[in-house]
Amino acid sequence: MFLLNYLRLPALWLALSFFDQPPAGRFEEAARLLKPDRVFDGETMHEGWAVRVRGERIEAVGPAGSVPAAGAEVVDLKGTTLLPGLIEGHSHLLLHPYNETSWNDQVLKEPRAYRVARATVHARKTLLAGFTTVRDLGTEGADYDDVGLKQAIAQGLIPGPRMIVATRALVASGSYGPKGFSPDLDVPQGAEEADGHDRLIQAVRRQIGRGADVVKVYADYRWGLMADARPTFSLEEIRLIVETARSSGRPTAAHAATAEGMRRAILAGCETIEHGDAGTPEIFALMKEHKTALCPTLAAGDAVSQYRGWKKGVGPEPENVRQKRVTFRQALAAGVTICFGGDVGVFAHGDNARELEMMVEYGMKPLDVLRSATSVNADVFHLTDRGRIRPGLLADLVAVEGDPAQAIQAIRNVRLIMQGGKVVNN
Numbered sequence: 001m002f003l004l005n006y007l008r009l010p011a012l013w014l015a016l017s018f019f020d021q022p023p024a025g026r027f028e029e030a031a032r033l034l035k036p037d038r039v040f041d042g043e044t045m046h047e048g049w050a051v052r053v054r055g056e057r058i059e060a061v062g063p064a065g066s067v068p069a070a071g072a073e074v075v076d077l078k079g080t081t082l083l084p085g086l087i088e089g090h091s092h093l094l095l096h097p098y099n100e101t102s103w104n105d106q107v108l109k110e111p112r113a114y115r116v117a118r119a120t121v122h123a124r125k126t127l128l129a130g131f132t133t134v135r136d137l138g139t140e141g142a143d144y145d146d147v148g149l150k151q152a153i154a155q156g157l158i159p160g161p162r163m164i165v166a167t168r169a170l171v172a173s174g175s176y177g178p179k180g181f182s183p184d185l186d187v188p189q190g191a192e193e194a195d196g197h198d199r200l201i202q203a204v205r206r207q208i209g210r211g212a213d214v215v216k217v218y219a220d221y222r223w224g225l226m227a228d229a230r231p232t233f234s235l236e237e238i239r240l241i242v243e244t245a246r247s248s249g250r251p252t253a254a255h256a257a258t259a260e261g262m263r264r265a266i267l268a269g270c271e272t273i274e275h276g277d278a279g280t281p282e283i284f285a286l287m288k289e290h291k292t293a294l295c296p297t298l299a300a301g302d303a304v305s306q307y308r309g310w311k312k313g314v315g316p317e318p319e320n321v322r323q324k325r326v327t328f329r330q331a332l333a334a335g336v337t338i339c340f341g342g343d344v345g346v347f348a349h350g351d352n353a354r355e356l357e358m359m360v361e362y363g364m365k366p367l368d369v370l371r372s373a374t375s376v377n378a379d380v381f382h383l384t385d386r387g388r389i390r391p392g393l394l395a396d397l398v399a400v401e402g403d404p405a406q407a408i409q410a411i412r413n414v415r416l417i418m419q420g421g422k423v424v425n426n
């Protein structure tokens with residue numbers, strides 16, 4: 001009924017068709033010519049290159065002399081390396097470091113408004129560290145608040161990275177947390193419990209309907225009174241999750257720390273495995289064969305060990321840290337695609353570079369680490385409009401002092417951040 005009346009209003013039609021047109025002046029948008037010392041295009045480092053940006057897109061890139069300067073404002077970035085905006089592969093903007101407040105208390109005691117208010121600060125810090133996109137892998141009890149956060153950023157209401165969101169994530173009944181309560185109590189959970197054919201299909205569709213870009217499943221977890229992680233969902237259940245998500249064009253990411261949890265996630269068709277701590281050479285070979293990417297989250301394990309009292313650089317490395325070094329090297333040796341993602345939120349937002357530094361510390365070449373944080377993550381997350389410096393792609397760019405391919409720490413010394421062609425720092 002409303003629609004019929006609507007259609008009879010010619011003035012409104014005129015107004016609507018007006019808004020279909022590009023805003024006046026869009027084609028006269030000023031061009032900028034960025035002149036750093038070198039350009040990392042997402043794959044290769046090029047000394048003496050320049051980049052021309054117009055509107056929200058990259059217009060040209062190449063040796064400084066070959067990029068047209070006509071009509072462009074020149075931005076002198078002497079002393080810097082220009083890179084594609086960095087893509088964080090594993091964040092939780094709705095969490096903050098566990099040494100500030102335990103995960104249990106964040107989930108059970110913090111008001112949702114407080115968590116969202118904090119998340120807006122986390123989003124700004126992430127962007128100002130040069131991370132222009134994040135894949136946020138679960139709200140941990142904050143339902144669909146990541147969807148609203150994503151919308152507020154996309155509309156320019158608050159500064160923050162472009163977001164790929166997972167919403168609630170899926171866990172097998174009884175397997176997740178908060179833990180440590182009487183078995184007589186039903187404690188609210190940090191993710192959505194669902195099992196079996198119909199309930200899993202419903203949960204995946206519900207999460208997608210409410211805004212999930214990616215479905216996250218916990219293939220294993222520490223559950224019951226056991227201290228170590230064990231597989232949770234059956235292979236058939238994970239396959240059902242993956243197929244339901246895939247039929248709508250969405251990928252599935254799996255939390256998996258055990259070899260068996262990883263094996264089920266790989267065979268079921270999950271596209272990334274988060275953590276992968278107890279992977280074996282056989283499991284990493286299987287990942288390579290199935291083109292499953294590993295998001296190793298080195299910094300999270302390192303941070304949690306320090307929260308438990310390990311004095312890094314002073315005390316001996318705890319067994320889990322030592323083991324993580326071994327399995328990460330096994331994954332590299334097997335040629336597994338390494339996605340960059342630190343599990344930020346376990347440690348401070350804005351300190352995302354900690355994972356990049358640890359990837360180098362654990363044996364990856366700095367240039368490969370830079371690829372991982374740009375073109376590799378873009379490919380793994382199906383982001384065809386970013387992750388490289390190429391004409392036509394989004395002008396999400398970051399200039400850092402020095403050369404991070406020589407010393408990865410340089411990635412922290414950000415001079416300029418551009419998101420969709422707009423300078424977002426200062």
Ligand SMILES: [Zn+2]
Nearest residue numbers: 090092137343
């Ligand atoms: Zn996580």
